[in-house]
Amino acid sequence: MSRMEDSPPQSKSWSIHTRREITSKYEILERVGSGAYSDVYKARRRSDSIIVALKEVHDYQSAFREIEALQTLQNCPNIVVLQEYFWSDDEDAVLVLEYLPTDLGAVIKAAKKEWEDGIGVGEVKRWMVQILQGVDACHRNCVVHRDLKPSNLLISDEGVLKIADFGQARILLAPGFAADDGHIQSHEQPQSFQETVSQPTDVVPVPGGQLVHERKAVNVEECDAEPDEIRVKHAPGDIDKDSVSHDGAASCLATCATSDIEDPSQYSCSYEAEDDVEDWNGSLTSCVGTRWFRAPELLYGSTNYGLEIDLWSVGCIFSELLTLEPLFPGSSDMDQLGKIFSVLGNISEEVWPGCGELPDYKIISFGKVEKPIGLESSMRSRSPDEILLVKKLLCFDPLSRATAMELLHDSYLNEEPLPVPLSDLRIPLKQGNQDEDLSVEWNDFKDFDSDSDFDDFGSSTFITTDNGFSIRFS
Template sequence: MDVFSSKTNLNLVLEFLDSDLEIIIKDRTLVFLPADIKSWMAMTFHGLEFCHRNFILHRDLKPNNLLIAFNGQLKLADFGLARDFADPGYKMTCQVITRWYRPPELLFGCRYYGTGVDIWSVGCIFAELMLRTPYLPGESDMDQLKTVFRALGTPTEEDWPGHMKLPDYVPVGQFPRTPLRDLFTAASGDALSLLSRCLTYEPRRRVSAREALHHPYFTSLPYPTHPSKLPKPASAQSRPLEEVDGNVQLSASGPGVKAAPPNRLKRKLSSPIDGLRPLARKLDFGQAL
């Protein structure tokens, strides 16, 4: 919304969002319905589809980087590890994405990758929403691989051609594949189908964000809950920052919060989207997508 400097600091003024998906998942007073999970997943895929359509990899998708607005809208945040991927032959680091949400190709040291790394992370988030606990919580990179293979089975050359030639490949052990239905007992067939498409070993076979939005999971009943009716913690912001006569009032009160320069506490801002395209398409939650 704004950028200003103060001494040697560069300050970014962002929309205030005081909740995230991790807070909601951990709040045991909240009960999720299948339609609620479907709504959060639809908004996540819409935001990610916009990023990928504009050749941006997020590279750090996880529940506490999916922020929740006062009206229930989910927004992708924290693009500190994001980068463009217009050139498919450009070498990139594999030391990205929080370990529990990191795909196996990065754990094996792959330096050439695309949108599939974000899709794997979304699959882990999808599973976490259904389980209410992290799906693949490894304690180290090697343990992370073992955790993934215990859950999904050790990949073969047929499952994932060429994975044994990746730079950091090491044999991890042989684990049988366990059907997703054995763990996600309450999930619908369409939900398990989309989950398996996200957690496919071969990155090029994973579903794209655009394809995911057209998956039968989103067109079958129940339809996604409207964002305003989604579960939210009691402490969540009930309304946005006050706007008066076009002014945005920034509060600098509270423990540990440094006050902004006096002339910045209240200033007239032009619309943050003036001259820009909307960052995401609106969802119609009343009918099939």
């Protein structure tokens, strides 16, 4: 049955319509987006008629992370504003966010399909500057977003770009912080649940089913460290159980060759189940971020990554902003790596010291790419300075990637033509689903939207082994 706005609630995802504490303050106008973990509604605040976005989050941990990150980043100009939120024992969290009508994906789509002259250099630079300012704010506050992509970069009517969707974000432990084993709490009790972050957080219930986080003392010097000085520490309370996607990166080990990637029906892979797929020892998960923007260390199963994974994503976004096409549109994790290697060449200890220590380095095998395409060919219509800017981000070695602050001072963004004023930016009307990734036309990349590596391979044979299982694709 199709869901209509005037229909009665049919599932928990529509419980927002029955919650008096919300509907008494907000008139729900329409649902504007839907994702795996949330539904987003356009609403009008009854007290002053201001339009807001109500984000109903169905995943407990995702809601907690988003609230924690947005509270940490409050007053940052290029981060979406969290105005208030509602949370009770038996209901989903509902976040009240500023309403932003469009996103960078819509800009790219409009430039590709509607604007004869594409996106001007001054416009591109203004979008880049705003993205970098938002990422710099995140990283200076020890927040790694983990899912940066054009559709998560929302835009106001005035042209202000703001990073949104922090459901996969984490606040990293800066050097010197020690984890407390007592921070793991039951998911049954939202009022007392805590996730280990850079400092303990008390969750205090207040009237109306809302929550307020009271922060204890923060080590400001540690959290204000330059982004490339901050590294992930494993915290016992840092559970990623509910955020793991089902694309095989964290739970499967695979061996394939790049020559096979373009025609997945012609090759076979052997998968073994790992012990402790859901790591309860505090490790980060490698299964985060939309595949096309996912850093290679994540594709190789790393759980010891840092802020640099966001910088790789920014490099992919910049390339798409410049060419209006996705740079690495992989149809599976293996195909994703294959597309990266076809452009940048293979990884090795020479270009990425320490890559041999990646969890899946010895398990994922690719044939040598003798003549990688190179970014110059992939971004054929762009200037050397623009290509160089992207190169500074798309480095295999995470420690070689330029930080957001370094790029804000890059000569490319500070020379003629300068970034245009916000008032000169062209803002398209948002069409369709607010959560839909409009950075590409999906008809051009059929079947690439699946998060499962298995879905792309056709029929398969499943065989149980002593160590796990194997799957052969025919």
